[in-house]
Amino acid sequence: MTRLKPRNTQGTAVGDVSIARERRVHFAIYFPVEANVQPVHMFFSRFAAGDKVLSAACREGGLSLDRGRLVGSPERLNLFTMDGDLLRVDLELDAHLGSTLQPSSVLILEKGNRVPDYRLDEIRQSVSQREQGGCGIQ
Template sequence: MQFRNTHATALGDPKVPPSRRVYFAIYFPVDCDVRPLHMYFSKSNEGTKVLQDACKAGGLQMDRGRIVGSPERINLFTIEGDILRVDLDLEAHLGSTLQPSSVLIVERGNRVADYRLDEIRAAASKADESSCAVM
């Protein structure tokens, strides 16, 4: 799983002050054939915005919480496989649900398959690409 960009070239809103940015490695559903990428968001962004922006950056079209053509809702997950509450802003998750060296996983349904979590953990560990940085 090679990234499309580097942490230094992370995608995000340039209007977000560096002191308010949170950086993530974003992984997409395996069947979408989208390479992972690095992104940053404002600490005050709600999870919904993170999900929408990640899907847009990955070239995935969303329609009412689903990837176009899929019957299942799309969710954000942590590397532990926990669903990230999208009704809360990122700051509410920092230090609890999201830890340094976290990644975010965009996936359909209510869980990420164990084999997929293992793949992502191995790739993140090997390449040291997993990153949640507050600058």
């Protein structure tokens, strides 16, 4: 499960420090399994478009993104909730908040149009274990 434990905490989330605190929204970002990148807590402007979130997360994870695809992959990289719901990357995060997406939750980067069930299950289990241990996502 080490590969599912974020390398930082929400309190040390990575992001653009010029974003005013009241405009920030925090997420635990999980990368595709084959990327072999440890999850990371990040913050974004609630008015950032989903494609900007994808780009920033890929940069932070050391992944190269080319026209919405990881370099070398034919499939588009998408953003998903912990419930497996696909987020429209052409909309601002604010459009998703309160409905499909909750502040301080999980965003999953995955290729294609769905996250495999086993992946959702292991991420949910990891989040649940951290919450029970007092290190939960707030």
